[in-house]
Amino acid sequence: MKLTGAEIMVRCLAEEGVSTIFGYPGGAILPFYDALRTSKIKHILTAHEQGASHAADGWARATGQVGVCVATSGPGATNLVTGLATAYLDSIPVVALTGQVARPMIGHDAFQEVDITGITMPCTKHNFLVKEPAQLAHTLRLAFQLAKHGRPGPVLVDVPRDVQTELIEYVHDKLPEVALPQPDMERVNRAIAAINEAQRPVMLVGGGVIRADAEYDAMHLCEKLHMPVVSTLMGLGAISAYRKLFLGMTGLHGHERANNAVKEADLILAVGSRFNDRVTGERSSYGANKKVVHIDIDPAELDKNIYSNIGIAGPMKQVLNLLEQGSKVKDLSPWWQRIESWTSMEEDFGDEQAPLFLKALNAVIKDKDYIVVTDVGQHQMWAAQHLKIQFARQFITSGGLGTMGFSLPAAMGAALARPQSRVISISGDGGFKMTGSELYTISTHKIPVTAIVFNNHGLGMIRQLQTVQFEKRFTSCEFPGYVDFVRYAEAFGVKGEHVKTPEQLAEALAKAMELDEPYLIEVEIDPKDMVLPMVVPGLGIGDFVKFEEKK
């Protein structure tokens, strides 16, 4: 059967079970849009291509399925880059389709021509420029396979306009499965021995557990051994925060109990974490006086940032199950007594007021199928520290890249991916101004996202860093202009309200969760509030900043 390249692109999306894509048209991708018109695939026209790439990412994070975004050549394609880099750093399966100028024009600096495969080479898992029409279908299938295989990641396929219009033979096909690397059993046995010997073990869960849908396997292992668990930012939700074994988040804004446990542990069992610098703090002291057992699907993560005594590359579920089968239950009560002598995560936030707003939300979200999507900055850390995340894929945040403006478009993608859930987007006023125009998309499609904007009229995390690192020489961290975000939302046809107290916020959110439409809640917070605990920059994760006269 002969089809145009554009029709084949649509067919291949259907082959992969894609129901919704996010994008923005332009000259070089118009044949694809024309073919899409008669397809069952739903296209969400975003306000900006960056919104499309974050929405595809949010879709993927909420479901584990590949998220798809589309843009035209040139500026359309470059606008996707921040979203692709965000997905790359957090290992999210995304496929981006971009139009490219026609093949005879490539290399002539044609109108809206950029070398997008060159630009995205370092921030995608792989990318393709389709020069041979006959390779189009196979390339698209491979793109989806690569996005999902092993450690997931974004893949970009750049399709010249004339490839989209050419008639090509199409055959429905499926690529053969590609096997994953199998764990080295000798190392698995050494890991089991190390776990059985440990007096003060700690399991550190990272985003890799969620990517691998291995949260139950991780939970079974630590429940069996009664092993304390700490989580990285990306691992939140892998173990319910209501479980007794859960000590909190570890890292630069980690809980005191969690960080101290890592520091004093004689064994760290790290699963699906890449030991980012925000997790380890100063690296050389991190692994001192302890064994590190590191499990990851990506062999390159072993010994990259932290030297591991035993590194196991392999599928997460499988390795965790092997460890569970081999490990022996042991009395860890002296270790637990020590752990319980440290401040618990519930009490751990200084005198700050802003965390109370997050704590108030716990009663609303408890046991509910609500997804929380954050932006980047202080509110993100407060949310990570104080929201009690119970389920994998319930907490969506830009961890590796730290992309401001991520929350609202990603929440939109998550809400469309999981229509039975309710999605809460949390942003600061800084990040919300970056991609707030996606309220247009949310309003147009009546996507039930509730956007909470923490307004401190500035960039709180910048202010905090300038307090700690630059002796309070504040610069560019205050917004002297005034934005009323409720009225901003109204301009897009989204209702909203202002709240002043944690109780009002909880009440407003509970009400919004009953609505079948978008809503915005603007929360006034104190610009002087800080994220505590905070590890001293450049020191180990047990060295917390002490503010004598904080404000």
Added chain:
Amino acid sequence: MEQIIAIVVRNQPGVLMRVAGMFSRRGYNIDSLAVGTTEKPEFSRMTVTMDADEATIQQVCKQLEKLVEVEAVKVLPPDSSSKRSMILLKVHAGEKRIELLRLAEVFRAHAVDVKGSSLTFVATGDEGKLRALIQVMEPYGILEMVQTGLVALERGDTSLRVESSRFSWPRE
């Protein structure tokens, strides 16, 4: 220490940029690079030399293996590998042609061009031998020179031969 890495990659556009990009992006320096197709035209083999300690070279190999177009990676043992690079060296000869040709013989270098008042030699060998040749020729006046990257094969029956790709790629 100087390390030699052999990399078998899919022979397709952009692959050199991906490999070179990985080195520069992660702060590794390539000392020399040679690329050519293998007995199977769909695969090319690269030889990279770089100065790196053991931990770094392990990380480099794993990062290379992550690139989806890379099929096989191996650090070659420097003491039991055959290593060659090639040099073309144009020297001002003037009245000293005979003297230069004799000197070149010591290095098994052959004259490939005798036009004008210069001589162009070709020689192959490892880095040390070619450096020595350059030093010997320097006093006569080197007009220009060009050198390839090192290529190397491990001695004995070992093989980095790749039968098929990890992933299924579209046909050319």
